[in-house]
Amino acid sequence: MAHPHGEAKFWLQPSLTLANHTGLSKHEPADAERVVARHLQEIIDAWHEHFGG
Template sequence: MAPTIVRDGQFRLFFFSREETRIHVHVAHPDGEAKFWLTPTVHLAVNIGLSQAQVRQAQAVVEAHIQEIQDAWHRHFGG
C-alpha cells in the first residue's frame, strides 16, 4: 500500500506501508522519483531520474508540506 499524502503540481508525495520505520517520504514525478528523510532535517536519500533542478523543486515541495507528511505518517503508523 502506498497512500498518497499530497499532490503538488507534477509531484505526488507518498510512503509505502511496509518500509523502514525512519520517517521519510517518496516523491514521484513523471521523470523519476526521489526519497527524502525528514529528520533531523529534510534531505535527499535517493534520486532516480530527476534532474538537480527537479530534486530541488521536490525538496521544496516536501518542506512546504512537512506538517501534512508528518501528520499522515503518525496517523498511518501510529506514534
C-alpha cells in the first residue's frame, strides 16, 4: 500500500501480516492494515484473476 510519504508491504497469506514499511508515521501501518483487512478477499481474488491460480 503506497502513501505519498511512504509505503507498507503486507503478506496476505497464510495470514495478513505487515512485512515492512518505510516513511510512514507510527500509526499509519496499522491504519493501512485495517484497510487491507477490510478488502482482503477482494485483493486475493484480483491477484488470482490477474496472475492465475
